Amino acid sequence: MTDFEPKSLRSYSQEDVQRILQLAIARQADDQDKEFSYDQLLEIATELEISVECLNLAERDWRSQQSEIQQRQAFDSYRIGRFKKRLGNYAIVNAGLMLVDFIGGGGLTWSLYILLFWGMAVGLDVWNTFQAKGEEYEMAFQKWYRKHQFKRTVNTVLNKWFKALQI
Known part of the structure; x- marks a missing residue:
């Protein structure tokens, strides 16, 4: 579609209209932090x-999507925090074992095997932690969400029970 076509011949799909309006609203706003009121x-x-009922349903769907996005971000933060803790444990324990091996035998022998095998487990943990798509991720998210x-x-x-007891 060119700029030279008459305006009456231009037509757009619903998806195109949404994108064009989204870009126009973004350009019109002088400030990225500008907020629009409900009015x-x-x-x-x-x-x-667009009817008020349709707008309210769309807003409810949007709020639901935002809530799920926040839950997934919290889940991802939880997984990364758990991974950091495991990585810290791995580093501390293996450093201690390597120190004991070095002091006790004058070199590193048996501690390297522990480092290697535990390192493979940490590698799998990295894979599982940073894989944010797929069926396993969904199952882990659902389990975490239910919990x-x-x-x-x-x-x-x-809290309600304690408040009732205080009165």
Whole structure:
């Protein structure tokens, strides 16, 4: 499509319209941190002939997606933190074993085998930790999410129970 075509002959798919409007809104905003109020969002939707019900459903879906994104970021942070702890344990224990081997025998012999075999396990841990796609990742995320939700539910029930006892 060229700039020389008459405006009446131009047509766009729904996906193209979304991208064009997204780019236009981004360019119009002088500041990347500019926020729009709900009234402004409603006004834009009205101009685009989008019903209030449809807008509210879209906003609810967007909030749900944002919540899932935040949960996945928390899960990824948890996995990286767990990996760092395991890597630290590996480094400390193997450094100690190598020191004992060096002092006891004047060189490094048996401690290198432990370093190698445990190092392979750490390599697998790296692979599993930083692999953020696939069925195994989804299963690990779902397991973590259920555990996280269970803890949150138990904490809520206990907090209500303690508040009831205080009154």
